[in-house]
Amino acid sequence: MDPSAQMNLETLTNNVGEWLRGTGPESDIVMSSRVRLARNVAQYPFVSRASEQDRAEIEKFLRERIAMVPAGKELQYIDVGHLEEVDRQFLVERQLISRELADAQGARSVAIDGREQVSLMINEEDHLRIQCMHSGLDLKGVWDQIRLVDDQIERAVPYAFHPRWGYLTACPTNVGTGIRVSVMLHLPALVITRQIDKVFRSLHKISLAVRGLYGEGSQAMGDFYQISNQTTLGKTEEELLEQVGDVVPVLIDYERRAREFLVRETQQNVHDQVSRAYGILRTAQTITAEETMQLLSRVRMGVLLGLIGDVDISAINVLLVRTQPAHLQKLRGLELDTKDRNIERARYLRQHFEGNGPKAAAN
Amino acid sequence: MKCQQCDKPAVFHITELEAGEVRELHLCEDHARVYLNQSEAAGGSPEPKPKGGGLTAPLGVGQTADELAALDQKACDMCGITFFEFRNQGRLGCPHDYVHFEKELEPLIANIHGATQHTGRRPSRPAVTGEPLPEGTEPLTAVIGMRTGMKEAIECEDYERAKELRDRIRDTEQRWLDRPTE
Ligand SMILES: [Zn+2]
Ligand SMILES: [Zn+2]
Numbered sequence: 394m395d396p397s398a399q400m401n402l403e404t405l406t407n408n409v410g411e412w413l414r415g416t417g418p419e420s421d422i423v424m425s426s427r428v429r430l431a432r433n434v435a436q437y438p439f440v441s442r443a444s445e446q447d448r449a450e451i452e453k454f455l456r457e458r459i460a461m462v463p464a465g466k467e468l469q470y471i472d473v474g475h476l477e478e479v480d481r482q483f484l485v486e487r488q489l490i491s492r493e494l495a496d497a498q499g500a501r502s503v504a505i506d507g508r509e510q511v512s513l514m515i516n517e518e519d520h521l522r523i524q525c526m527h528s529g530l531d532l533k534g535v536w537d538q539i540r541l542v543d544d545q546i547e548r549a550v551p552y553a554f555h556p557r558w559g560y561l562t563a564c565p566t567n568v569g570t571g572i573r574v575s576v577m578l579h580l581p582a583l584v585i586t587r588q589i590d591k592v593f594r595s596l597h598k599i600s601l602a603v604r605g606l607y608g609e610g611s612q613a614m615g616d617f618y619q620i621s622n623q624t625t626l627g628k629t630e631e632e633l634l635e636q637v638g639d640v641v642p643v644l645i646d647y648e649r650r651a652r653e654f655l656v657r658e659t660q661q662n663v664h665d666q667v668s669r670a671y672g673i674l675r676t677a678q679t680i681t682a683e684e685t686m687q688l689l690s691r692v693r694m695g696v697l698l699g700l701i702g703d704v705d706i707s708a709i710n711v712l713l714v715r716t717q718p719a720h721l722q723k724l725r726g727l728e729l730d731t732k733d734r735n736i737e738r739a740r741y742l743r744q745h746f747e748g749n750g751p752k753a754a755a756n
Numbered sequence: 757m758k759c760q761q762c763d764k765p766a767v768f769h770i771t772e773l774e775a776g777e778v779r780e781l782h783l784c785e786d787h788a789r790v791y792l793n794q795s796e797a798a799g800g801s802p803e804p805k806p807k808g809g810g811l812t813a814p815l816g817v818g819q820t821a822d823e824l825a826a827l828d829q830k831a832c833d834m835c836g837i838t839f840f841e842f843r844n845q846g847r848l849g850c851p852h853d854y855v856h857f858e859k860e861l862e863p864l865i866a867n868i869h870g871a872t873q874h875t876g877r878r879p880s881r882p883a884v885t886g887e888p889l890p891e892g893t894e895p896l897t898a899v900i901g902m903r904t905g906m907k908e909a910i911e912c913e914d915y916e917r918a919k920e921l922r923d924r925i926r927d928t929e930q931r932w933l934d935r936p937t938e
Contacts, residue, residue: 553851569874
């Protein structure tokens with residue numbers, strides 16, 4: 394592997410990404426706000442129809458052109474095509490690249506800014522996918538930042554555009570604005586009180602999509618859910634931002650009320666659940682990623698309800714990512730099979746919860 | 757490949773888009789007709805905007821298997837993708853497909869988005885020297901066809917033609933790319 398890419402990955406391993414910070418407005422419930430834009434270079438076929446040589450040329454063209462604009466000068470490139478499987482998985486867990494880019498073929502890369510707020514995927518489903526992510530609820534901040542990056546790149550790259558259809562994308566589901574606005578929410582109380590399905594059915598009616606954080610299907614792991622717009626054509630970017638943004642305060646309100654209900658009506662019960670979750674995380678000898686996420690989710694809620702005192706939220710956010718399979722292996726510096734990972738994960742968690750609580754936020 | 761609902765060979769390969777996920781169906785002619793009729797009926801319901809939207813629903817309406825087959829063979833003159841390939845993969849081949857297959861894509865896009873006109877941001881292309889560039893990038897996308905033509909000309913040893921195409925590609929790209937970026 395290219396030594397500079399290796400260095401980038403080491404830096405990432407030891408840093409805390411933007412969305413893990415656990416800060417920003419409403420960060421007790423909103424994990425992160427994200428916007429992505431799908432763009433294509435007009436003079437090449439879309440990725441699925443591009444030859445190996447086309448893909449290499451597209452990659453080179455975009456890198457050279459993006460380097461000409463101010464926003465492009467602060468980016469570090471990682472050549473995803475030449476990464477080991479574990480390193481690709483690492484970037485997926487970090488939410489810097491999609492599973493699709495990780496599993497794709499041929500020339501492809503990701504460019505990341507130093508704060509892990511902006512990432513550009515080259516040769517995913519579209520030639521260019523620009524993503525911007527902030528901690529907490531900050532869609533306006535994200536939009537202002539990504540708009541600037543997009544404008545600058547457009548001065549150097551002729552994005553495929555049609556007066557009627559807007560920005561042209563490989564899949565007609567993204568055509569027009571090419572925008573996907575999404576907000577990641579932590580909704581444990583709505584899950585415990587069994588109101589979550591009802592909430593999601595009403596979201597589908599206003600054409601918003603809901604999906605779990607890491608789960609492939611609709612089953613969300615650890616009560617983390619992502620809400621995003623389904624349509625991209627016929628509304629302006631601002632209207633689509635509003636469509637998602639308007640529903641978030643409502644969901645926050647539901648979740649807060651459900652949390653209050655739990656404390657008021659089932660005080661002992663919820664305290665018991667949270668304490669047991671915390672107990673398992675501090676003492677287990679072997680533990681899966683799924684169970685870890687589920688328990689961390691409950692502990693996170695417990696901390697926010699004041700039922701656990703000596704843990705801070707950003708430390709839990711960090712553990713949510715660092716206990717994922719590839720992160721665990723990168724931190725340990727070893728390839729581990731599932732059984733050994735479960736042992737290592739339990740060891741890592743015990744170490745972090747020892748004494749005066751996790752130190753994960755301290756770097 | 758066998759039909760997913762009986763033992764006859766699957767001749768229809770249908771791609772449905774639901775909530776951004778691609779679902780593939782492989783059906784024999786009879787089951788395809790049943791399926792398409794169902795989609796058509798569903799499309800006629802009073803629901804103002806179906807969520808997700810299907811790639812096939814608009815195609816099923818009153819079209820015979822022959823018509824569908826003819827449509828499937830229609831190919832883009834830039835990237836060469838056929839409508840059949842698009843329906844199979846759920847991905848278009850190049851930006852020109854939105855022009856070449858506009859008539860076929862229109863009902864599909866209306867179904868997915870509930871709209872057929874972009875109202876969001878548009879590129880600004882300040883005129884620097886010479887003629888200002890158009891808003892749409894069709895003239896630049898034409899380069900894809902020129903590149904294919906150039907390769908073919910070289911294979912046929914028609915170097916005159918190849919050279920002419922190479923110059924046209926260079927001129928078009930220069931016109932679109934030589935712009936100040938700061
Ligand atoms: Zn059949
Ligand atoms: Zn094409």
